[in-house]
Amino acid sequence: MVAIGGVAAWPFAARAQQKLVVIGFLGAGSAAKSASMVGAIKQGLRENGLVEGKEYIFEQRWANGEYERFPAFARDLVEQKAGVIIVTTIAAARAAQRETSVIPIVMGMINDPVGSGLVTSLARPGGNTTGMASLNEDITPKMVESLKVILPKAAEVVVLFNPSNPSNPTMLENLRRSIGNMGIAVRTVEVDTAASLNSLFGSTVTKKPDALLVIPDNAIAAMADAIAAFGLQHRIPVISTIDELTRAGGLISYGPNRTEIYRRSAFFVKKVLEGIKPADLPVEQPTRLILTVNLKTARALGISIHDTILATADEVIE
Secondary structure, eight states: OHHHHHHHHHHHHHHHHSOOEEEEEEESSOTTTOHHHHHHHHHHHHHTTOOBTTTEEEEEEEOTTOGGGHHHHHHHHHHTTOSEEEEOSHHHHHHHHHHOSSSOEEEEEESOTTTTTSSSOSSOOOTTEEEEEOOHHHHTTHHHHHHHHHOTTOOEEEEEEOTTSTHHHHHHHHHHHHHHTTTOEEEEEEOOSSTTHHHHHHHHHHSOOSEEEEOOOHHHHTTHHHHHHHHHHTTOOEEESOHHHHHHTOSEEEEEOHHHHHHHHHHHHHHHHTTOOGGGSOOBOOSOEEEEEEHHHHHHHTOOOOHHHHHHOSEEEO
């Protein structure tokens, strides 16, 4: 009986001793405000045959906009011997790359990874980093086009950006140049943490602009509800590349479906855990960009959305 009991118990003991792979995650915003992002990644992992608690442990680290925290977070995940580290912003990717050249790093959705020096090229990333690019650096000028069509009489706009995101200052200068060529004055507001939103609220209420343009950044995206609510309260249209912001009450956005991108990043996690080198996995870009229009917000702000925009919109929020 002892022998039988011992044999019967063996598979369970072996299973208990089997070590689950640690999937590290470096998030720019907060866990509470970024649940949909994490949910999309975990959904993608399930679709790729990876079940949390069975195949992996998901170790999350959240910067809450304080990007200087990433080096310590990355070091901690390396010390935990993570099998892969998912990053969601350039600062997180750089921190992870400084800590390890061995552990695979998967970009959940990163602005301009080539221009930022994270990978050598999209086709041949090199090193230990691959994943998803955002295309935001290319499509951000579409915000100017939307501004021109929707608000042809706009005289001044506020551009919201995160100075801690290396891609944001470049996009800011491109926007400033494009908007300036239209004869529109530009004010800029730096936002990286929820507390710094006060600077936006204070300066914008004092001198109300014709529109608020949001440069894409994950820490800022985590504040979508607060930014959209502010725009509605003070009757300021919010234009961005962030679809969640428009669904939260912004006016219009044009950009990748962020949920789809994060879900797709799980494909790279699966591949590198199977032993494929990140250098051999080309970086992917979004295959679909969506135009989202919040018609409910437009009505609340007394703005007429041209029929040509509504006809081409992928999502219209009534």
